[in-house]
Structure formats: structure tokens, C-alpha cells
Amino acid sequence: WINSRLSSPITHIVNVVGNTGFMAMRTIELFGAAALNKVPGLRSRDGVMFNEAFHYARGTGRGFMLGLRNAKTSAITGVPTGADGLSKLDMPVNRAIHSSNLPDYMTAGKHNILERYSVRAGNKARFDIEDAIKNGQLKPSKTAGKEAFDRAYLNSMKNPTSETVDNIKNSMSEGTFQADMPDGILTSMNKVLNNPNIKFVIPFHKTVMNIFLEVGKRNPLMAAFMPSVQKAIRGDLGPVARQTALSKIALGTSLMTGFGSMAYGTAEENSNMIITGMAPTNKAEREAFYRK
Secondary structure, eight states, X not given: OTGGGGOOHHHHHHHHHHHXXXXXXXXXXXXXXXXXXXXXXXXXXXXXXXXXXXXXXXXHHHHHHHHHHHHHHHHHHOOOOSSTTOOSSSSOOSXXXXXXXXXXXXXXXXXXXXXXXXXXXXXXXXXXXXXXXXTTSSOOOSSHHHHHHHHHHHHHHHSOOHHHHHHHHHHHHHHTTOOOOOTTHHHHHHHHHTSHHHHTTSTTHHHHHHHHHHHHHHOHHHHTTOHHHHHHHHTTTOHHHHHHHHHHHHHHHHHHHHHHHHHTTOSOTTOSOOOOOOOOSSHHHHHHHHHO
């Protein structure tokens, strides 16, 4: 019954488009965080760098293409491939084509996330070498920093640390709205809703809750009441979390302002874009609607 709720092609399309759009938005936010890392007062050597954002964007494209191939394999064989068991369901599934993990394979590719953390490892190695040269511990060299970056980057790509693996899994779960609930009332609700009898009626509560939380991180009013966001903005979770949180709020505010102005008619008078909502279903009323 639960799997049948996800069998519609329209559901798959919605999941793929939604997850892909969210992944694209996260890429934009990473560039925003890198820009904030250039602002005095927010700048940090351990913050988000532009080369990290560029590698993330490049990896997103490669990961998406690999995800398409994995999705094709899963559809043909019925065997989950390449997404480390990610699924919209909180229970085992026997055949991949009968669940919602098809769109997860297409959008949860590890490439962009692995490249991001590998670049971070390379940046750290380069900075350490440059510091050692400045302090006179190493002989001056124009190529030492780049060579250190390349070694650390390739090593991380081939043999990622356990911390990097955990970061990748957490980021993939967040990107597909399957992250664990934060401690507190949501965790308690999740335990109740995981009851098989309740899950039969509300099978996808975890996805809905995660979408609500991700929206909250980008809504300036909601973010003000989210402890995790406030900790990040204060810098308690490090410069990366701080810059990323501010970038999410900035992008969210821009999107809300832009779409809100088009929906409420406050956009430019001669604007070619206005959100009207669905046209009437009655033919005569619909024709009148389009004549306006």
C-alpha cells in the first residue's frame, strides 16, 4: 500500500524536479557563503572558499549524470544502486522500482559533496604549507602550496576520512529531505509517527518535516526561532556553518520577496511576469481569464 502511493510517474517527476531544484539552490547558497567569506568580520581561513563552490557545482553535474545511469539500472534490475539505501520510506524495500528511491538516485550523487570536502582538505594542506614557508620552517617555493593541495585533494577523493564520509551521508540525507529530526518535540513526534499503524495513514511524515525545516532555515522570520540556525549565525558551529546559514537566509529572503511581489501585484507595472494561480476550469471563464 505504501509503495503504491509512490508508484505514479507524476510522483516521481515531482520528486526528481523538487530534489534537483533543491540541489541547485544549495549550490547557489554555497557560492553565496563563499562571497560572505570575503566580507570583513565574517572572513575566515576555515570558511567557504570559491574553489570549493566551483568543485561542488562541477560535481553536481557529474553526480546527476551518474544518478541517471543508476536510476536506469535500478529500473531494469529492481536492485537499489548507488544511493547507499536512501529512500523516502523508513523501512526496507525489496525492489527499487516499487519505491521512491528512483529520484533519490538521480539527485543524491556523492560526487559534489565528496569534491567539496576534498577541496577543503586541499585548502587546509595548502594553507599549512604557506604558513610553514612564512614562518621559515620550509624553503620558499611557488609550487609547494599547489602540490600540497593536489596531494591532499586526490588522497581525500580516493580515501575519504570517516568524518568526510559522515558529512557526505548527512548532506545526502539533507538533500533528499531524509535527515534525522533535531532533538526535542520533533524527535518525539517522529517516534510516534513511526508506529506501523500510524505510518499506514501518514507514511511520509519525515519528508514533510524535513521540507518544513529547510524552508524555515531560509525564512528570516522562522529562522529567528530555530535554535540550530541561531547557533550557526552566532558562530558557535564554526565559520562554514555561519556563512552557510546567512547565505540561506539571504537567498530565501530574495526568493520570497521576488515571488511575493509578483503574486501580490507589487512588481514593476510593466513587468512581463505575474503569478495569477490556476486558471478557471470552466471553459468560458477560462477564456475570459486569458483575455484579461
